[in-house]
Amino acid sequence: MTNLTVEDVHVAYGATKIVSGASLSTNSGELTVLVGPNGCGKSTLLKAMARVLPLQSGRVRLQDLDVHATPTKNVAKQLALLPQGPIAPEGLTVRELVSQGRFPHQSLWRQWSQADTDVVERVMRQTKVAELAGRPIVELSGGQRQRCWIAMILAQDTPVLLLDEPTTFLDLKVQVDLMTLLRDIAHTDQRTVLVVLHDLNVAASFADRMIMMKSGQIVVDGPVSEVLTPENLKEVFDLSADVVFAPETGLPVCIPRTGAGPVTAPQAVAL
């Protein structure tokens, strides 16, 4: 059980404040998604949580460790980050990429161990990239490639995983597969998974919890059914939308009001 807690965090690029006073905490075994309009500071907050960016004030705690004050190598065994659009070095194969995730567990003198092999094989099976192991990353499709990167941060074997828009530019089926994988990682491995996403419906289908951000601040935080409401969509995204519930699953779905006015049934038939 490792909880990641953000306490009144402020982050700025030079004089520009990006995150002003964000607080949240995540739980093991939960998939939490962070959503908000472009430029609201959700990626910045994620980077600050992963110590990629320094804090102006506030604190990020991993259980009882202060993320920004603990030796970075120790944090690396507890927290892994998958940045947006990572680039693999040329010619790297899937197994080589996934193996790099073992980096924090190795040293100059001890470059590989049996435990490393075991973890790499396990996570490649878990992410279904084992059969691609010998293929160069550049030859893979976008979805396969993203699976490999997820396998890499899984190989880091940390209780907390942070992912920045892991489904961007992928088609819907691939997004669904990736999110299923992330949800399974959270639920079955009892890990904390926090994902920044921009597609609200994909987020709503998989998240245990949804956090909405606007202008550097957290506006709402709670179960998806309570957070994804027309009122919150209006306030956070300035979006007029209906939230309906899918007939089979009962999951909330957001449908934007397009301004074309209600279409009545007879007209639809006539078309």
Place this chain on the structure above:
Amino acid sequence: MTTSVIEMANGRFALKLTQLVLWVACGLIGALIMIFAMSLGFGSYDMSVAEAFRVLWAPEEGTQATVVWKLRIPRFVAACLVGAMFALSGAMLQNVTRNPIADPSLVGVSQGASLAVVALIVLWPDVPLGARPVAAFAGGMSAALLVQAIAAGKQSTASMRFILVGIGVAAMISAGTSAMLAYGNINQAMGALGWLAGSVHTVTWTTCYILGLCFAVCLPAVVWSARPMAAFQFGPEVAISFGVRVRRDRFLVITLAVGLAAFAVSAAGPMGFIGLLAPQLAQRLAPSGTGGRLVLSALTGGVLVSGADLIGRTIAAPIQFPAGLVSAVLGVPLFIFLIIQRAKTSQL
């Protein structure tokens, strides 16, 4: 690719290598031995390789022994060291900038080192040879710091910015060197000009000792650098997530790259292109992790410079072409050939 893990002391010491890297490394060492044998025999003083080896095993007085021991061996040793140092420097700069065209002579390091050494030759001709590496390091480091300071903005890791600023600073420093040559004492300026062409034909054992010492000092740091470099190749964010102290280690690796290039420049002049060519050739001979790449780059650099020096002094003897010139003339077509051949699978 078959990967072997060499284990010692119950797994407490384990190295990971691909077999191809081992084979290519052996091949390059073989090439170095061949070049060594030919370097001893060939040159403006006529003797056979067998004769050269006889004086190598049985030291004796005489012209042959002098040519072998005082001229040809130090020349070969210096060529290998200079090649290895430029290659390592290039490999490191390419890694930290994540840009395959980074090279010490592109980003102002070699020019900074050159200006310092030319200033030493022209303005203070009495300063001993041992001061050159120090001056070169100071010059190279000043250039690197200047480039870093200008290039560092909001995104201190933006690689194109680093390269562009480097090219600008390099041009500015070269102008300073030209001014020094144009207005300095003609004899000293001529000496500096010969040195600037990038060659090892004036080296003595003293040069080799200084160069060897510099290389020995850098070597532990080179071994250390393999690990942070392995993380850097995925970009700064992933490197931080892996637990690397990116700002500190980036600075250390750049300083090391500057040091290696500056020491090489102080001995043999600014030999451009080796730092670009050797790591790229090595990577195309055997794709490998950063540790393997550093070893293969260093060996390739040694082969390139010693081979180029051998060709340069035999092809039109007694005229001696500088090794820097020959390596560019022969290396560039080879490089372009490799790029075209790999055009389909490579991003470069």
